Amino acid sequence: MSEVIVITSGKGGVGKTTTTANVGTGLAQLDKKVVLIDTDIGLRNLDVVMGLENRIVYNLVDVVEGNCRMKQALIKDKRYPNLSLLPSAQTRDKTAVSPEQMVKLIDELREDFDYILLDCPAGIEQGFKNAIAGADRALVVTTPEVSAIRDADRIIGLLGANDVKNVELIVNRLRMDMVKRGDMMNINDVTDILAIELIGAVPDDEQIVISTNQGEPLVGSDCLAGQAYANICHRLLGEKVPFLDLEVKSSVWNKLKELFKKN
């Protein structure tokens, strides 16, 4: 039975697309058949982060409008053959697709894939409604900032109102040095406010910027963010994985180790 998961946040720039790319790739590494759908029509990014932009011929809107078959629009990932991407259209806008059409499209994909991940656009308008229409489960991404948490809270409410019951939280871009100084909220503060199950905490990591620019998701690599994403994938499959100790990096011993690694 396949599961449809929407990755959403309300606020823009908190890491929905990066999370979708990394969680999708991580699930593919665990031998699941995964398809990523970019529902951000008009502002597509997921193809760039996945490094698959140059392969796009047809897109989601073409499928919905019947200009091509589903198979023609799906792009196979260059590293994992069991991972596919359905890119969004760049020259159209959110109104090109309706929630009913999204449900139909997702049902068509259910037969062939174990996991269907939907990358939701920022905002709560039509794009959001399209993205959550067919979802069984939602991952809400937020950063430990008041504004992002406000929006996440609104999103969680809207998900509940639209019958997406299984909602979990990813806290992204944690900076442990700032948390320690008391300048940033810690994970508990965030989960206290939002009061939903935490499925992952991802530290702020330079490697993320490098990996998104190169179009190579870093899940599974030995940097902290890569490990955090891999853990999220395991938890999605129902495994119990302890949360990473994100402070490891700031210890003197590790800093020394890093120095030696570089040379």
Next chain:
Amino acid sequence: MSKPVVLKSNKYGINLILDASMDFEKLLKCVMDRFKEAEGFFKNAKMAISFEGRELTQEEEFRIVETITDNTDINIICILDNDALKEELIRQKIEQFEEEQAGKTGEFYKGTLRSGQVLDCESSIIILGDINPGAKVISKGNIVILGALKGNAYAGANGNEQAFVAALEMDPIQVKIGDVIGRSADKAQSGKKRKKRQQALVEPQVAIVKDGNIYIEPITKGLLNNI
């Protein structure tokens, strides 16, 4: 009761829908009456005519046209056949003509195309500006970009593989010429390499189809002679 003669306009002129069972002489009279009624509307018009609903001999067709021209100021330029095969042939001829024109004529566009913007041309196009990633130029003829091509370009959009895409800086995501698609190489380069590439000298290049593949080459005299 339906009328024995119905006039319908189409993009070439008018279509005459005739009663199939009526005696021809009577029908001729109806045609005359119908056109006389409409004479004010059609006054001095020049048009093509086609017939529908009734099998006509050449002579009968001729007599109908004669009736119209004798009794009104309408000029019938030609008689068109209303059959699908011929229409298809005409369409092909028109398209062939358009294709020839596409290679010969050109347009200018000044400005940079940004992500999500599409420029679609019937003829060849010369762009003074860049094509950014996510933007697209489509032309039935050739594409010349006096700037950087960093997005998608589609030349020879009606299937013409002789078309070409030229740019001062060639760094496209995809180039399509006729029915052949070429995509950029996957770049998994480190920051240092990218910097090096940016510093490297950029030169004007042209994309053409050779043996069913897209080739991107520097513009040289020898190459230009082969296009």
